[in-house]
Amino acid sequence: MKLKSTIDSIISKALLDANIPNPNLSVTKTTKKEFGDFQYNGAMGLAKKLQTNPREIATKIIAEINSAVIEKVEIAGAGFVNIWLSKEWLAQELALIIKDENLGIQKVKSKKNIVVDYSGPNMAKEMHVGHLRSTIIGDTLANLLELLGHNVIRQNHIGDWGTQFGMLIAYLEELESTNSIKENLKDLEEFYKLAKKRFDSDAAFADKAREYVTMFQSGNEHCLELWRRFIDISLEHCEEVYERLEIKLTRDDVKAESSYNAMLPSVIEKLDSESLLSLSEGAKCVFLPQNEIPLIVQKSDGGYLYATTDLAALWYRDQDLKATRVLYVVDARQGEHFKQVFWVAKAANMVQEDVSLEHIAFGTMMNEQGKPFKTRDGGTFKLIDLIDEAIVRAKNTLKDKDDTQESIEQKAKIIGIGALKYADLSVNRESNYIFNWDRMLSFEGNTALYMQYAYARIQSILRRYDGLFEGDIKIESDIEHELSVTLLDFEDVLHKSANECMPSYITSYLYELATLFMRFYEQSPILKEGVGQETKISRLLLAKITADTIKQGLAILGIKTLEKI
DSSP states (O other): HHHHHHHHHHHHHHHTTOOOOSOOOOOOOOOOGGOOOOOTHHHHHHHHEEESOOHHHHHHHHHOOOTEEEEEEEETTTTTTEEEEEEHHHHHHHHHHTHHHHHTTTSSSSSSEEEEEEOOOOOTTBBOOOOGHHHHHHHHHHHHHHHHHHTEEEEEEOOOOOOHHHHHHHHHHHHHHTOOOHTTSSSSSHHHHHHHOOOOOOHHHHHHHHHHHHHHTTTTTTHHHHHHHHHHHHHHHHHHHHHHTTTOOOOBBBOOOGGGGGGGGHHHHHHHHHOOEEEEETTEEETTTOOSEEEEOTTTTBBOOOOHHHHHHHHHHHHHHHHHHEEEEEEEHHHHHHHHHHHHHHHTSOTTSEEEEEEEEEEOETTTTBBOOOOOTTTTOOOHHHHHHHHHEEEEEETTTSOOHHHHHHHHHHHHHHHHHHHHHHHSSTTTTEOOHHHHHHHSSSHHHHHHHHHHHHHHHHHHHHHHOSSOOOSSHHHHHHHHHHHHHHHHHHHHHHHHHHHHHHHHHHHHHHHHHHHHHHHHHHSSOOOOOOHHHHHHHHHHHHHHHHHHHHTTTTTTOOOOO
């Protein structure tokens, strides 16, 4: 349920009934429980506007509050309205959640067509650690928006076009006689290095590579066939990564850079028809207001640029996909580029004015020295190798467990992948973050393993109870009250995370919830001898809702849970 919206509506009605204007409602959760569950801080602002005493306004508001949702209201300080929720009402709402497979999370009333553009690997090379953040942040946002009821269109804008592919297919052609294409492309990184070395050292090969660029971009079938086979195998490398990370990107979600080629001349014509084009040193470009550096869309030699392709993609997403919101999950360093592209798209009427275009920027993953993450020899760290290492390290945390080898392998995969994802998603996406294996695989702090442990511990409690889960929730203590309010806050957190595209809001919530449950478990024995049956059932039900919420939250992040660790 939307807990904050429920409190907002009660305060709004009280303001209306008291004939007090309500321009900016400001109900927030309290940070100290002695001040209640929620607090209304608007009386001070209203008092200044109405030239009266804020406590008088707060008194009028309190006099009009009459709701079964609220148990107690008090005025504090200069005019803060502190609000305590009713234990009976909380119990009733939790009873509804436990019967609902969606945990009371309602679908949005206004469904949007939302394009999430993420991952976007370069087909010339294997995916490296730089692709991790785009891939898992994008997948999380797509999962979240789908859960809330939106129509989500996943788009993988792979880089499959450009001059480097002339070099690659020319080199591939030479090697075909000695090995199969799959064998040659087993290690894309090595293949690229060898092709580049040949290009730099052999003038005849370099000329051939340049010729092949022109040929395959002009539609030469022989070159196109080599290119298609290269791209197909390169995509298989990506799909191996997606399968390991359990990312929901498929071939159907691929909308390659090359797929917009036919649209590029029309993009130039559209910009010209809207009187946006200018010539600068022979290149066609668009000058933006208060920006000396233009957006170049066609070079003097007639070639197009990434900006041209991005404009074509936006045009397609507006006209064909009918998108109402487009999210680009791309490195923060591309901020200026997207700012320009978005402005031009709107100015050229390629995208309707009410379509929200958003660059979901993220920082860089750094090593412990604060430098970009690299291999020990300074090379680019392949993403598949990082995934494998995460699983191996996770297995070491389980080596003393009494499990079968198959069980250990399966658990290690869930723990390793979960740790890799959670460590990234728990950081404000706009920040750079330090990659640390020990912290990532720790059972303490805001980590995936801490969440896994909390979930598994609750499952252990539920398994040990051999009776029926029949009864009501009765909130008998402050810690149970606090846990109940936090559980009902889940939907609000999801909506805030979706609106601001911040997965870290979800991880922060889950950590707060798991930590709160641990305190609840310590203070409120569940299966201990002497605990009454009604109290036992009530606490078991609170535990079950907590576990279900943790599981759902982790599922949004693309992380599986374990019944036992």
